[in-house]
Amino acid sequence: MADWSAKNPFMTTVSQNFVLNGEGSKKETRHIVFELKNSGLEYKAGDALGVIPRCPPELVEELLISTNFSGDEEVETHLGTCSLREALTDRFEIHRVSKKWIEGLANRVPQDSGQVKMSITSRQRFSSKDGAVLLDWSGTGNDGDFPEGYVEVGPVGEGYVNLISELTSDPKAMEDYIWSRDYLDSISDFGGIGFTPQQLVEGMDRLKPRLYSIASSPDFERGTVHLTVAIVRYNHHDRDRAGLCTGYMADECETGTTEVGVFMSPTRSFVLPDDGSTDAIMVGPGTGIAPFRAFLQQREIDGAKGRNWLFFGDWTEEGEYLYRDEMENWKESGLITRHDLAWSRQGSEKVYVQHLMKNSGEEIWNWIENGAYFYVCGDKQYMAKDVHSTLIGICSEYGGMSQDEAKEFVETGLMKTEKRYLRDVY
Template identity: 35%
Template sequence: MSSIPLLPETAPFSPEQRAWLNGFFAGLFSRTNSSAAPAVAAATLQPLTILFGSQTGTSESLAKRAAKEAGKRGFAPTVVDMAQTDIAKLAGEKNALVITSTYGDGEPPDNAKSLWEALAKDDAPSLASLNFSVCALGDTNYAQFCRCGIDFDQRLEKCGAKRIADRADCDLEYDEKFTKWLDASLNALGSASAAPSPAATSSAPAAATDSDAHGESLYSKKNPYASLLLSSRNLNAPGSAKSVHHIEFDLAGSGLAYEAGDALGVIPHNCPELVADVLTALGFDGEEAIASADGSTTSLRQALTTTYDLGKPSPDLLAAVAKKTTAPVTAGASVAATSPAPHHVIDVLHAYPDAKFTAAEFVALLKKIQPRLYSISSSPKAHPGQVHLTVGAVRYDLHGRPRKGVCSTFLADRAKPGDTRIGVFVHSNKAFRPPANPDAPMIMVGPGTGIAPFRAFLEERMASGAKGKNWLFFGDQKASTDFLYQDELTALQKSGVLTRLDTAFSRDQQEKIYVQNRMLEAAAELFAWLEAGGHFYVCGDASRMAKDVDAALHKVVELAGKKTPEQAAAYIQNLKTTKRYARDVY
């Protein structure tokens, strides 16, 4: 029997690419040498499509991780951005893993909307030939936890697809659950799917490797870099109702690299006053010994400051309180668990003071403190060895108690420039980048702290000498106190880098004016920029601003482009499909 050619282990390919190519060569070999058929049957790989819906890049990264593992297990994985496929292609698939996040009020990520809308239609085609499983990513701090993944899971089944492994609903700590889901899914697909014919392996191999596969940084969410805080200054003038800080971190010598459009993960510490209140409510002095993850011990005060989340109480904590208290807990637990108001652990302790715990019992009922992701507001070309953020400090009152944003006030109030080191890591967001074509026009809508990535975009274009025109829509409350980076933007205008700047300060006149109003006022020119190949970007609040801006963009295309609402929707969908409409919303 003739041998089937195999790539050597030293070939410059990832394991899953090498596995795919070996199967591909086996398929080709079988068509020219029939005597190899028995070996080919064992060597050919099962096709597997891994679809991702991602707003900030997490689902995309997990999809690539899934592809790596699938490649090792005898699959030919293809990682597919949901925006790059359609319902007809899905109907022709045999095996699919779906990994999707949820954002806003239970909405699909931008790149998943088109596929979801097609799938949700009454006339969606049968998917009876499809084997699938869904991994849903979410955050239990939001009422619509994992809603998008749940919707995909239920709708795929309703369209006739066969669920081969139970859906995984992952919270912010997703690694363990994702790994178990992937293992169960690949095992089930391995037994549910027959090996493809050699011809089935004739399509081109997908780029299934993670961007971190080559030269991966030593630092990550699990192992953040202890970066020195260089600067923290308030960007608002006296009299402002807001407190937005420009934050600078030192990355020199860390090996951490980022691009304009990426986010920075920051590991916060809880407010000492809040920790003290929790200890008082529990009847502890804070010196109680607590076991750390590495086997060492630390004080309860230190653990509550640096390790555990004192925000929304976990279901485990609520259940434990219900068992320990003599007071009726059903209504209180329901409010703490489901109310849109951000109730905290301290509220539960104050409501049920007779529920007593040992220190070890208590921390076992808490979630781990999670990093906060902030859009990076600097270009590495303009600030080598540094990374900058634009952070709005969150402060409010609830139920007679002052509340603070955990990370925002940590950075603004408690971290000391030149003295404090803070855990950070880079979170790549390849879906949010300045135009690859340096001559393409760029339109940016970023009110408030939404200006952050666009400061980075403008710095990037200036440093790289890009010739494309740049247009920024910026808004806030008052020009006199809230015109963030005014001096920098003025200088960019004078230099010609910032071609046009439209501002909307909502409280400088009786009638409130917002960035979407300015877009409509400039509809003809805005549409002309789009027609000239312009890229359209939005950053900021997802629940209101981003929706209003999207509606305004549809109206701009209708009015200036003389299109029907349906034609305008198709025009904007094409912008999304061709990656000329991108949003970084939260």
């Protein structure tokens, strides 16, 4: 396997990038296909792909404008010296302000707060994306003479001093503040303190890769890696914002042209049974479907004889039945033996995958007794926990065990000893 890694990613392009949701859906779940080209990268069903995001170019430009830097200034970073523009694009996460950065400000609040005055002189800014003019302004920067949409960030009295002391003394206030703000917001709050380019990047979070469960089998979809990605979008303080990596893939990655850094993150545990005749129960609501599409493709191409039981769920059948045609075809061909679909926002009551598991508890127990593997993928915080306790309940009810015995059976027996209860949750 080629030596590509998070620090040395393979640069490739996306060949498909489309929304999987039906018309009118309020979700944006994308199918994104990366080309493996001549990378030598290999993977198996169950592995994850690492993607290196880049910060949105418009946000970088806006931040440079608001700090009055050109972007060519040199800064020191954990990866060595580079231009401020490169640091803000590729080395730090600028879409969410960090606690450390705010705490760093607390040490620099001038005693004579409110005396630092920033000035703006004649400036032009162009979009690095399409060359469009973002700002073409020449003014004095005095007495409110600022470009439209910009505010004087200098003498704001003691407002920022009070805000910093509130944030650094009240953890809840700090969490609330950083949850909804990026550095553009914070410069507007704290720009009056004054920054050198180095001080601007000091304390920012380092840019990290994101992992995505691979939604394809390498034997079925040769030369490519498929992902199922839920795009994170939200609006705070009247500005639309996006998750760093999902926003990057959805908004910045043009098919066939944009170079994206990727690497493999192999799994040791989340794998198909060696014996193709073993049954598999797969629980994967939302983007949790990803590795099960990969497993099903692999079992089809292997001609594996084991039965496959898929639990999938999302908001509505019309809007969020991901990979509907493929799943329906597999049901028809018999590859999917049982298919249970839980629509949580379709009827008057929430239906979740674990509710459907409960309805078929006895049969699930029979499959497990018969040696089936039990897989879960998707949301870790709520879904995986509820599915876990439902599974314990089923083993207790139909396996004739007390609740404690069933817990031991699931958590020690199935998970640790036999390694056939496997989870890929995030």
